[in-house]
Amino acid sequence: MKKCIRSGDLIRLIGLRLDNLVDSEEHQLSLFENKGDEKQRKLDKIIDLLNEKYGNNSITRAGKMNVEKIVKLKE
Numbered sequence: 001m002k003k004c005i006r007s008g009d010l011i012r013l014i015g016l017r018l019d020n021l022v023d024s025e026e027h028q029l030s031l032f033e034n035k036g037d038e039k040q041r042k043l044d045k046i047i048d049l050l051n052e053k054y055g056n057n058s059i060t061r062a063g064k065m066n067v068e069k070i071v072k073l074k075e
Contacts, residue, residue, distance in 0.1 A: 005011075050059045
């Protein structure tokens with residue numbers, strides 16, 4: 001960031017990421033009924049273990065990827 005400021009580049013957006021804010025036993029309640037909570041919790045735990053072992057974002061949800069840039073969709 002200091003490099004950008006010194007060079008005079010304009011900054012449009014600065015992001016901040018926070019992890020491990022609460023114990024894994026705590027979770028946010030939903031306003032809507034979620035029947036797959038336990039299944040989702042297990043999946044999240046496995047994803048966390050894989051990311052811990054192989055590095056952040058080694059596995060991610062397809063919805064977070066720029067699929068349009070990777071796969072040419074039929075029109």
